[in-house]
Amino acid sequence: xLGAAASTAxxxxxxxxxxxxxxxxxxxxKPGVGxxxxxxxxxxxxxTIAEIDGFYPPSNHWDTNGFIYANxxxxxxxxxxxxxxxxxxxxxxxxxxxxYDTWTLTLRxxxxxxxxxxLTSAVVMANYSALxxxxxxxxxxxxxxxxxxxxxxxxxxTLTGPNPTFPAGLTTQVGYIVGEAMIQQATxxxxxxxxxxGTGPFIYAQWxxxxxFTATRNPNYWRSGLPYLDSITFRPxxxxxxxxxxxxxxxxxxxxxxxxTTITNFSGSAGTGFQLVDTSTGVIGQPSFAFIMxxxxxxxxNDLSIRQALAKGLDQAAVxxxxxxxxxxxxxxxxxxxxxxxxxxxxPTYDPAGAKAxxxxxxxxxxxxxxxxxxxxxxxxxxxxxxxxxxxxQVGFDVTVSEVEQATIIDDFVFGKFQAATSYQFGAVNPDLxxxxxxxxxxxxxxxxxxxxxxxxxxxxxxALLTGRHTTDQATRVTAYQxxxxxxxxxxxxxxxxxxxxxxxxxGRVQNFNNPTxxxxxxxxxxxxxxxxxxxxxLAG
Amino acid sequence: MxxxxxxxxxxxxxxxxxxxxxxxxxxxxxxxxxxVTILGPNDTAHNRAILFKQLGLNKPLLQQYTTWLNxxxxxxxxxxxxxHESVTxxxxxxxxIDIELIVISQVIAFAVAxxxxxxxxxxxxxxxxxxxxxxxFGLLALPPFVIAPIMVAVFAVSLHWFxxxxxxxxxxxxxxNLHDMILxxxxxxxxxxxxxxxxxxxxxxxxxxxxxxxxxxSKGLSNRRIMLRHAFxxxxxxxxxxxxxxxxxxxxxxxxxEYLFALSxxxxxxxxxxxxxxxLVVxxxxxxxxxxxxxxxxxxxxxxTVVDPRVVRE
Numbered sequence: 001x002l003g004a005a006a007s008t009a010x011x012x013x014x015x016x017x018x019x020x021x022x023x024x025x026x027x028x029x030k031p032g033v034g035x036x037x038x039x040x041x042x043x044x045x046x047x048t049i050a051e052i053d054g055f056y057p058p059s060n061h062w063d064t065n066g067f068i069y070a071n072x073x074x075x076x077x078x079x080x081x082x083x084x085x086x087x088x089x090x091x092x093x094x095x096x097x098x099x100y101d102t103w104t105l106t107l108r109x110x111x112x113x114x115x116x117x118x119l120t121s122a123v124v125m126a127n128y129s130a131l132x133x134x135x136x137x138x139x140x141x142x143x144x145x146x147x148x149x150x151x152x153x154x155x156x157x158t159l160t161g162p163n164p165t166f167p168a169g170l171t172t173q174v175g176y177i178v179g180e181a182m183i184q185q186a187t188x189x190x191x192x193x194x195x196x197x198g199t200g201p202f203i204y205a206q207w208x209x210x211x212x213f214t215a216t217r218n219p220n221y222w223r224s225g226l227p228y229l230d231s232i233t234f235r236p237x238x239x240x241x242x243x244x245x246x247x248x249x250x251x252x253x254x255x256x257x258x259x260x261t262t263i264t265n266f267s268g269s270a271g272t273g274f275q276l277v278d279t280s281t282g283v284i285g286q287p288s289f290a291f292i293m294x295x296x297x298x299x300x301x302n303d304l305s306i307r308q309a310l311a312k313g314l315d316q317a318a319v320x321x322x323x324x325x326x327x328x329x330x331x332x333x334x335x336x337x338x339x340x341x342x343x344x345x346x347x348p349t350y351d352p353a354g355a356k357a358x359x360x361x362x363x364x365x366x367x368x369x370x371x372x373x374x375x376x377x378x379x380x381x382x383x384x385x386x387x388x389x390x391x392x393x394q395v396g397f398d399v400t401v402s403e404v405e406q407a408t409i410i411d412d413f414v415f416g417k418f419q420a421a422t423s424y425q426f427g428a429v430n431p432d433l434x435x436x437x438x439x440x441x442x443x444x445x446x447x448x449x450x451x452x453x454x455x456x457x458x459x460x461x462x463x464a465l466l467t468g469r470h471t472t473d474q475a476t477r478v479t480a481y482q483x484x485x486x487x488x489x490x491x492x493x494x495x496x497x498x499x500x501x502x503x504x505x506x507x508g509r510v511q512n513f514n515n516p517t518x519x520x521x522x523x524x525x526x527x528x529x530x531x532x533x534x535x536x537x538x539l540a541g
Numbered sequence: 542m543x544x545x546x547x548x549x550x551x552x553x554x555x556x557x558x559x560x561x562x563x564x565x566x567x568x569x570x571x572x573x574x575x576x577v578t579i580l581g582p583n584d585t586a587h588n589r590a591i592l593f594k595q596l597g598l599n600k601p602l603l604q605q606y607t608t609w610l611n612x613x614x615x616x617x618x619x620x621x622x623x624x625h626e627s628v629t630x631x632x633x634x635x636x637x638i639d640i641e642l643i644v645i646s647q648v649i650a651f652a653v654a655x656x657x658x659x660x661x662x663x664x665x666x667x668x669x670x671x672x673x674x675x676x677x678f679g680l681l682a683l684p685p686f687v688i689a690p691i692m693v694a695v696f697a698v699s700l701h702w703f704x705x706x707x708x709x710x711x712x713x714x715x716x717x718n719l720h721d722m723i724l725x726x727x728x729x730x731x732x733x734x735x736x737x738x739x740x741x742x743x744x745x746x747x748x749x750x751x752x753x754x755x756x757x758x759s760k761g762l763s764n765r766r767i768m769l770r771h772a773f774x775x776x777x778x779x780x781x782x783x784x785x786x787x788x789x790x791x792x793x794x795x796x797x798x799e800y801l802f803a804l805s806x807x808x809x810x811x812x813x814x815x816x817x818x819x820x821l822v823v824x825x826x827x828x829x830x831x832x833x834x835x836x837x838x839x840x841x842x843x844x845x846t847v848v849d850p851r852v853v854r855e
Contacts, residue, residue, distance in 0.1 A: 189591070191591065208634060235706075235803065
């Protein structure tokens with residue numbers, strides 16, 4: 001799939017789909033849903049795609065792996081339920097005033113961090129201050145004008161404007177609460193190694209980057225009787241084939257993947273004895289999408305006719321075939337059919353003749369348009385990019401390809417130093433979490449930090465985004481995000497490729513990895529953009 | 542002999558000094574503020590100020606270098622800005638993996654290449670020699686990223702003889718460690734076997750034409766004795782030189798194998814650090830690898846004198 005995830009940490013990679021789907025569990029059972037009575041003990045070993053850069057929410061870039069690790073040792077203030085609503089987790093309650101611009105959060109009593117300190121409003125305040133001060137996460141809290149504490153257990157968020165969906169933001173990276181001692185350590189000596197302090201089901205035990213991360217059962221976990229496992233170990237195995245082979249040979253109990261071929265490889269008889277869960281179906285909100293991003297602030301992609309020509313010259317179906325895996329649905333916007341926000345758009349269909357005409361007109365004015373297509377050095381990415389290069393060359397573009405490393409490409413996005421680039425993004429339980437990527441307020445000149453990577457500058461989009469954020473009427477919100485979707489199809493900062501599908505495969509003995517519940521017993525969003533919660537997993541004998 | 546080694550040692554010191562300067566300058570030669578280079582563009586001014594103070598980035602370059610070198614001599618290679626892991630720890634955990642991969646792969650390579658060369662050189666261009674030569678040509682054409690998945694599919698997934706990935710430190714469980722390291726080591730062995738076999742075979746054939754071999758044969762010495770006692774040692778000069786270059790290249794050069802087998806060796810850590818612009822890690826590993834390479838060549842120079850004492854006189 002198109003890689004180079006454009007930092008999800010800012011909005012927290014929260015997501016959207018109902019989390020789960022297909023596959024090959026024992027007859028009569030649902031993949032990843034435990035059968036029988038939970039069994040205590042044992043160590044679960046998970047093969048992950050990549051390593052994370054750390055456990056500190058204000059400064060580390062959490063992708064899917066980051067959230068999986070975080071779910072082992074921390075808890076979020078709020079969490080998403082299986083029907084997409086947001087409910088308290090570490091919080092006991094969260095209520096707003098009538099205008100939705102002041103939110104009062106009451107903490108769950110009796111919760112302690114693994115260093116013995118108590119969860120109080122002062123700790124939440126300390127977390128907020130650190131997150132707000134961070135260039136990485138501060139922008140996600142821009143709508144918060146102030147935070148105050150009413151008492152030991154109550155925190156009040158005052159917003160710059162009404163936002164009925166504000167609690168959704170606290171399900172993301174900015175909602176994970178760490179111990180105050182950890183914040184003090186990070187502040188006083190930012191270059192010293194940090195020992196994570198959390199309230200989570202497991203306690204940080206050992207982390208050797210690129211080798212393993214192990215967390216052991218928290219004996220004083222506030223959720224009575226949980227977790228079931230004695231410990232959990234994560235092993236980064238970057239090569240997909242090797243990760244799959246390690247699962248098949250018993251080296252790990254579970255693997256995660258973003259390679260569509262994993263779904264093929266563990267479907268049908270090939271998946272006998274394994275449980276496959278993926279995000280290809282059941283989307284409630286907004287899934288992650290793979291796309292080619294166009295910079296609207298640099299020539300020639302600042303010219304709408306060029307972006308239209310690139311869109312018309314891109315054979316989406318052919319690119320999907322190059323990516324492989326199960327057949328993908330056509331993508332004409334950032335929502336899939338079935339989502340309340342989905343609407344038909346004017347997104348261009350594959351039309352090489354139309355593309356040639358547009359390129360010809362541009363050529364008459366400015367000469368042959370040269371486009372550099374940026375990607376990361378991943379074999380599948382390179383195959384995709386080569387196919388796209390050929391398509392665009394055929395309609396008259398002079399296309400060059402550049403490969404840069406993951407960290408570099410994110411910086412290039414932030415500083416606007418690209419013309420076209422492969423990426424994936426936008427999985428969000430609430431479209432408002434994607435505000436920063438399309439807002440006119442996050443556009444910066446080329447060379448300066450701007451989170452609106454494409455620099456798409458459209459007042460209609462900004463207005464719709466604010467309407468979507470502020471309204472209390474669901475129909476108005478739906479219309480607002482449909483407007484955003486339609487405007488993006490007209491402005492074409494993104495050329496959609498396909499839904500970015502996450503999958504998880506567990507050995508037969510791994511029980512309940514796709515069936516978590518919230519503290520009040522409500523079914524939790526189980527497989528949120530590939531993120532699982534280890535609290536209620538057990539191993540069958 | 543002593544003079545030869547003193548001369549070689551002084552050369553080693555000079556090269557090591559030049560390496561240290563170049564590696565030190567790595568961060569400073571990059572455009573922009575070194576603290577931004579090290580911490581990345583997204584960090585806070587507060588953290589940059591702390592780093593500035595920690596690294597003495599406001600002091601003259603020479604003073605920064607001596608401070609850095611002093612820290613290096615005290616085992617402090619800095620730390621990752623991303624996860625704050627000490628570079629010394631990264632090296633301490635990664636180097637044993639590289640060393641094991643190199644040692645096991647080279648032992649296998651020599652164990653296969655030397656007997657094969659001894660046998661085929663006695664009767665060149667016969668059927669066995671032709672088969673061996675063709676096979677080793679084939680091995681040369683098979684890079685680790687091709688061999689590794691095939692070996693995993695056969696020996697791990699189908700036969701369950703070895704794990705597909707996994708690593709337990711030697712000090713923790715030697716048997717499991719060896720079991721885990723066989724497949725990764727074999728993946729990088731093929732090329733070495735081919736090179737060593739072909740070089741040794743060629744040199745042996747040449748040596749066997751020498752007068753002293755004819756003399757040995759005329760004395761009625763057995764073929765086995767002639768090969769092992771008379772022909773082998775003078776034929777290992779090229780083999781030794783090639784081994785020096787090959788092992789040097791494997792120092793942090795086993796990235797592909799480490800990536801495929803999920804081993805956090807120096808090569809994988811170095812490439813990861815480069816991808817993440819974690820310059821202090823790049824700096825630390827580069828220094829260690831470069832110094833190790835220089836020391837390795839010093840050892841090879843010593844071995845040359847064992848194989849052929851005339852080297853000292855030259």
